[in-house]
Amino acid sequence: xxxxxxxxxxxxxxxxxxxxxxxxxxxxxxxxxxxxxxxxxxxxxxxxxxxxxxxxxxxxxxxxxxxxxxxxxxxxxxxxxxxxxxxxxxxxxxxxxxxxxxxxxxxxxxxxxxxxxxxxxxxxxxxxxxxxxxxxxxxxxxxxxxxxxxxxxxxxxxxxxxxxxxxxxxxxxxxxxxxxxxxxxxxxxxxxxxxxxxxxxxxxxxxxxxxxxxxxxxxxxxxxxxxxxxxxxxxxxxxxxxx
Numbered sequence: 001x002x003x004x005x006x007x008x009x010x011x012x013x014x015x016x017x018x019x020x021x022x023x024x025x026x027x028x029x030x031x032x033x034x035x036x037x038x039x040x041x042x043x044x045x046x047x048x049x050x051x052x053x054x055x056x057x058x059x060x061x062x063x064x065x066x067x068x069x070x071x072x073x074x075x076x077x078x079x080x081x082x083x084x085x086x087x088x089x090x091x092x093x094x095x096x097x098x099x100x101x102x103x104x105x106x107x108x109x110x111x112x113x114x115x116x117x118x119x120x121x122x123x124x125x126x127x128x129x130x131x132x133x134x135x136x137x138x139x140x141x142x143x144x145x146x147x148x149x150x151x152x153x154x155x156x157x158x159x160x161x162x163x164x165x166x167x168x169x170x171x172x173x174x175x176x177x178x179x180x181x182x183x184x185x186x187x188x189x190x191x192x193x194x195x196x197x198x199x200x201x202x203x204x205x206x207x208x209x210x211x212x213x214x215x216x217x218x219x220x221x222x223x224x225x226x227x228x229x230x231x232x233x234x235x236x237x238x239x240x241x242x243x
C-alpha cells in the first residue's frame with residue numbers, strides 16, 4: 001500500500017514538473033522568433049543596426065513574395081514585379097521605423113524668463129498603423145505644456161510624435177507614450193496631448209465609415225492640466241481657435 005501511494009506521488013510530481021517545463025518552454029518560445037531574435041510589442045522599441053534592418057528587409061521580401069503567390073498575383077505583372085521588395089523596405093524603413101531606431105536628438109533651452117504660461121504646438125502630423133488590421137491611422141496631434149526648468153525645441157516635439165507614431169499602434173496608447181516621454185524629458189508643470197485621427201480599419205473595411213466624419217479624438221492630461229479645469233479649458237479653447 002505504501003509503495004503504491006509513493007508511486008502515485010512520484011507520478012503526480014513528474015506530471016507537474018513536465019507541465020511546468022512545457023509552460024516554461026512555451027513562454028520562452030513566445031518571446032523569441034524562429035531566428036532566435038527577441039520579440040517585443042508592436043508599439044515598443046529596440047534599436048537595430050543597419051545590418052539587422054537589411055537582413056529583416058530580405059526576409060520580408062521573401063515572405064511578401066509568398067503572400068502574393070497565395071493571393072494568386074503574378075509577379076510577371078509589371079506593376080507587381082518589385083512589390084515584395086517595396087513593401088519590405090516601406091515597413092522597415094518608414095512605417096515601422098520608430099520600432100527600430102533610437103529616439104530623436106532633443107534640444108533643451110533653460111527657462112530663463114520663468115515662463116509660466118501655455119506653449120502649444122499644433123498641426124503635428126500623425127501617420128501610424130493600427131495594430132489590429134494594419135490599416136493607416138492618419139491625423140494630427142497637439143501638444144501643450146507649461147515649462148518647468150526647461151523648454152524643448154519646437155521641432156523636437158514633432159519628431160517625438162513621429163518617432164512614436166511610426167509603429168503599430170492604438171491611438172489611446174500613442175497619446176500616453178508621447179506624454180510619458182515628455183514628462184520624463186522635461187518634467188513640465190502641465191501637459192496636454194490631443195490626437196485627432198482617421199482610422200482606415202473603419203473606413204476601408206468593417207463598417208466603412210465616412211472618410212470625412214469618422215474621426216477619433218483622444219486626450220491625455222498631466223499635472224496642472226489634469227487638476228485645473230480653467231487651465232484645461234484655456235488649452236482646448238486655444239486649440240479650437242487655430243482650426
